[in-house]
Amino acid sequence: MDQGNTAFVLFSAAFVLLMTPGLAFFYGGLVKAKSVVSMMMLSFGSLGLIAVLWVLYGYAITFADIDDAGWVGIPHIIGIDTNAIGLAAQVADAADPAGAFPELAFVSFQATFAIITVALISGAIADRAKFGAWMVFAGLWATLVYFPVAGWVFNFIPSDQGGWIVDKLGAIDFAGGTAVHINAGAAALALAIVLGKRFGFSKGIMQPHNVPLTLIGAALLWFGWFGFNAGSELAADGVATVAFINTIAAPSAAMLGWIIIEKIKHGKGTSVGAASGVVAGLVAITPACASVDPIWAIALGLVAGVISALAIDLKFALGFDDSLDVVGIHLVGGLIGTLWIGLFGNGVGLAFGYGFEQLWIQTVGSLAVLAYSFVVALLLGLIIEKTMGFRVKAEDEIAGIDTVVHGELAYSFGSDKD
Template sequence: MIALEISAGDTAWVLISAALVLFMTPMLAFFYGGMVRAKGVLNMMMMSIIAMGIVGVLWVLFGFSEAFGNSWHGLIGNPFQYAGLKGLATAQFGTIPAFAFVGFQAAFAILAVALISGAVADRMKFGAWCLFAAFWSVLVYFPAAHWVFAFDGYAADKGGWIANSLKVFDFAGGTAIHINAGAAALALAIVLGTRKGFGTRPMRPHNLTLVMLGAAGLWFGWFGFNAGSALGANGTASLAWTNTLAATCAAMSAWALTERIRDGHATSLGAASGVVAGLVAITPACATVSPLGALAIGVLAGVGCCYAVGLKYKLGYDDSLDVVGVHLVGGIIGTLAVGLFCKADLTNGINGLFYGGGFEQLGRQALGAVAMFAFSFIVSSLIALVIKKTIGIRVSNEVEYGGMDISQHAEIGYDLSIIGYSSTKSVRRTIIVPPDASSLTDKPARTQEEASA
């Protein structure tokens, strides 16, 4: 590798971006936490938070090396090359210190695991989730990151097959993160089975203000996710930042308009979900398309994901918070859209189909998406089935009806048992009974999860 001078500007931008990406995981916890019922909010948030601890430790021990060590046939990096992050204290990758790159990619690994948790809300044992997170990181995410992010001659001489042999354009992880996590979410949802009452009674988000807060935080952090993937403070980062803004605005608007036309109203949950759909779809394409292309991708994601979240009711799988409908479908839309909208001046001479480039790059993008989906779905299913047959993967019916927080964490998210005192200082307790769904609208009941991500 050619030794370059370390750039203070590039280093500062990558470190800031790493912090922004790490910030996305607690924001995801708020986003997901607001969408479940009140009796499971802490459990839902803890699934994201615990991923930070589990994946962070594994990343230092051998995960980074498995993802970015010298490749074995393009499939997996040498897990011993950088084990314990040895040999990196004085190393550099490109124009940044090696540890800056290590930290940036660690935040990606953590978020990828946390994304899956939205599919298993209200019914997966916390211990089983922790075990799944650990094994999925080692067996699925670290190899997938190697396939997509490990370019020949950067952190190691030989990298992964999707990036270097198939030559898929995936700038910030549409395949390695979103298709990967979405496929795992689908596998877990199938193995776990549906929640009690799924499809027959509403399971409304208990706190839409938390959802909006989480969506705003994700949008903020995503600028580090996409623009930081340039690994430098440069023109590519600037383009990725602009495209991230453009696609997200377009997706949010498209989702809201779709709801308005289809349902007669645009919801806050739909707007928040549209934000995430746009962010997901532009992730693989943010440095290879123009801002006009980004707007088109945003519209495709906003409309496509808005309809995709309803597929679970037709196909019978219970993806609680629509990880499949938003992350899997959005990741596929964005990955394929690169083959439609990429421009030669941004890709070293390769045009997408709509710019006269033919079907070749679109075919490469499709093959990369299919390979990632198949790998993740199969291995994730096997991991889930092993856990199910050993320690058990699902809580009892009593726990599910009573709520996950007390059972799994001995805590509750909101202590509303004492809300006031009488003049004699005796405690008054109020039971809040939610209104019947039929009183809210004269239309057939429809859960708001159809608009959630």
């Protein structure tokens, strides 16, 4: 067992786990003061639920040997490894690891990816979603979408028996542009359509209630993202250092790109825009962090910052209420970063004379995840809305849903009792 790499993977997992509370802060600052508890609880609820499901059966689905474990008659697409249910085999391996580090270290690392992916979706339904309905959706979507899709991408078994997007199709996605960001962004679009628009939805009417909270969240996300990207190498080596520096370069450039667009459009750059640009750059560099040189990471960041800053207005043009711009940042940014590999990826990019093949492969992988996630999320959302109801009552939404859903207020500036 390599103790150095074991420590690297475990610390990377801890970094990525911190991203979910960071996301709660980032989202929480952007909503109304009377909805911040509800908004943050969607992230924390995801953390609790998905962690449990991951241990019970999520890892078993995601990292099955597809050739030996076809599920519901779809071999090579979805499988389940019965030996990994409840992680019994992985616990046994920890006593005498068969690899460079105990498999449980990898299990833990990948668990944090599952958690943050589900939590990302919640930003599209801010201010109007029932907590119980969200938890039902989160569990079903993780089971039917995230666990299989993560297997398509991250189940990189060298014997060509792993996930079809990486092993069969040949797409490149180092840390989750497809499985995490396109996946979550497509589901967010579906739920925004199902739940409909917030009352008073219009450009400029929904202002962040706590900008410093959003900036704290962005800082925690950026910190955790080093574990997300560099940690995906699963070794403290040169590739990890490339991913690390690109995780500095791309979001920094994206922040500048977003601020420039704000300055051109509105005459001033905002701190929320800067934070959003950072996240857009982090999203875009995620799949490409080990495949591009730092100069191309800067270019990618600039492009992602500019396009995402423009893309967030699509909800007004197309009439869907993606409350906190999950579609404009995560879906669009994930697509940009994944396709960027086909254009400027080392050894495969069209710009370097390698033809269109990798770009085509990246496109097919991206669209497959987008379509699958959107359709399943739309169906799940509609079923939940028609049965238990997904959206709170109109009067509760107008008043603020924290006290109705959770019986709490985020801020209390005095009390009748000492």
